[in-house]
Amino acid sequence: MTEKTANVHWEGSGKAGLGQISTQTAALKAYPYGFASRFEDERKGSNPEELLGAAHAACFTMAFSFACEKAGFPSAVIDTQAKVRLTQQGDAFVIDRIALSLTASVPGINDARFQEIAEQAKRDCPLSKALASVPEITLRATLQTSKGAAS
Incomplete structure (x- = not known):
């Protein structure tokens, strides 16, 4: 059995908020995401x-x-x-x-x-x-x- 971990830190609300995604392996470490990278095709973050x-x-x-x-x-x-x-x-x-x-x-x-x-x-x-x-x-x-x- 294996279990992997990812964490998200979010600040702010809804459209104005910004998050950071981190994974156990550090493949992602405080990688940004938010409304623009999810719904507006901004390339500065993930989704x-x-x-x-x-x-x-x-x-x-x-x-x-x-x-x-x-x-x-x-x-x-x-x-x-x-x-x-x-x-x-x-x-x-x-x-x-x-x-x-x-x-x-x-x-x-x-x-x-x-x-x-x-x-x-x-x-x-x-x-x-x-x-x-x-x-x-x-x-x-x-x-x-x-x-x-x-x-």
């Missing part, structure tokens, strides 16, 4: 949706790599993007979609098996399971074929 996307992409990528290895196809290179959409519903906001996009090089695998493993990893990833209340989690998986070595 919960971006962090959720990073966590989901990281978890899914690792689950995919382990699933490939277990199936006898060790992965070479994996790139994953997660787009997390926050929408307003009435007076509240909800995350209504996460779109995962995977591009990977997996020697010796065919596309059908690659797609099966990618879908399985999406289902089995602990973050996907934790995010089961999100109405739509999609996956676009692209098998990158390696070009022959130069002579």
